[in-house]
Amino acid sequence: MMSVAEKHMMLDVESIRKDFPILNRKVNGKPLVYFDNAATSQTPQQVIDVIVDYYSNYNANIHRGVHRLSQEATDAYEQSRLKIQQHFNAKHPYEIIFTSGTTHGINLVASGFSSLLKKGDEIIVSALEHHSNIVPWQMLCERTGATLKVLPMNENGELILSEFDSLLNDNTKLVFVNHISNALGTINPIESIIEKAHEVGAAVLVDGAQSCPHIKPDLQGLNVDFYVCSAHKICGPTGVGMLYGKEEWLNKLPPYQGGGEMIAEVTFDKTTYADLPHKFEAGTPNICGGIAFGAALDYMNSIGFDAITQYENELLEYGTNELLKIEGLKIYGTAKEKTSVISFNVGNIHPYDIGTILDKMGIAVRTGHHCAQPIMDFYQIPGTIRASFMFYNTKEEIDTFISALKKAVLMLS
């Protein structure tokens, strides 16, 4: 007999799949097997309905509008901010800044730190980062004269935490690390990183783009200074995301862009800026996207992150075991703590060749360097094939993928 707790954790994948219309389509005459979730997740009907409802019934510009539609749109948008605050457990709703996505959030913080850093200051990046969490900081170093240091990784794709202590010192001002590596799936020990960084007074930015669909973080519990993520990774639409910053940090940073929405008073002599969060939300935002972001969180929470994690771990274990049965297949990223992402190569076959043949059989994977060239350089490979699973994928799909992969290998050997 299953306990009540176990029953609660069960995930009914068959009924969940009915929520995602795209999973019914065919690609090249074959049923779609969508394993490119780490690039973007699919959108359930519940979220699509919210998007359609917005444009059908209350599309209007938000804030300051006195008419009914504007008030409805403003209410829905601000309601969504509250949902995001509650989901991520931020202390205040105004600590949630709507952005166009993770990259926007990182650039906003990097730009803000231009006025806070000086020559001799140091900032630390992890070796596991996406280019979007490297390049803005390199640009920040160019502007300020600060130095960029790298927290190295080991062969398994895990950060070498013991090296972190020797990188930290009184000059360290900022540390940025992803919660989960997009290229390898490693779950990074952000709790220890945040704690150690705070000991020397450095702020920490966590890139949650890859973790938000798998792990519900407790931002106050983590005591993290900044956290960024994108809605499209968590069953929401593209072009919208959020930046969380602790109130005291957001107050220290100057505005990122000037424009409407972000001002308190404007004269040609002087402009005073609006309070948080509007100080960072210049211009008309992605209103519909912001509202749909909240709907996506509702959807994810209706399934439950415990059930999601448990089920995705099953898929990861099954997929890993099945893949390793293929001769010559090597998995990159074998961290003890990882999420449902498998990055691999087969013998000397180019990942692009395998990806192309898999596409002919209706299977969507990602191939290439995954915007993480330093990781590929570490392993001295041009790229990998990356299969990434979400809670709506199945073991049967993994079987289809494995047999297609075997066929591709046969054709390409």
Place this chain on the structure above:
Amino acid sequence: MTIEEIQNEIIDEFAMFEDWEERYQYMIDLGKTLPLIDEQFKTEDHIIKGCQSKVWVHADMDNEKVNFTADSDAVITKGIIAILIRVFSNQHPKDIIEANTDFIDKIGLKEHLSPTRANGLVSMIKQLKLYAIAYQTQLN
């Protein structure tokens, strides 16, 4: 043979195949017939940008005819560049510049023509034509 004649010959060859598997298998086999680039030319300035896999191309001209050699680290890409080189090699630069490449569509490889496609078929055609333009300038 003219460029058009070669293209028609390739269209006829691909018409024999019934499904994508046979077409791709044939393309992979064609890659094995590619006139390989001399190792000394496998340098950064011979790489065609815009491809997820590496493609190197070298050209020279003899008797007003351009000849291409190439290589790639991916076998499908190698097949694609082999087809292009078969079409364009041993041709007058002016004919290469003026050639249309609609035959790609007719051999069932239309999907590779998208400018966003990671293999950069569009970049390959552009690069071969750029070589031809350079040689045409020498002839003028």
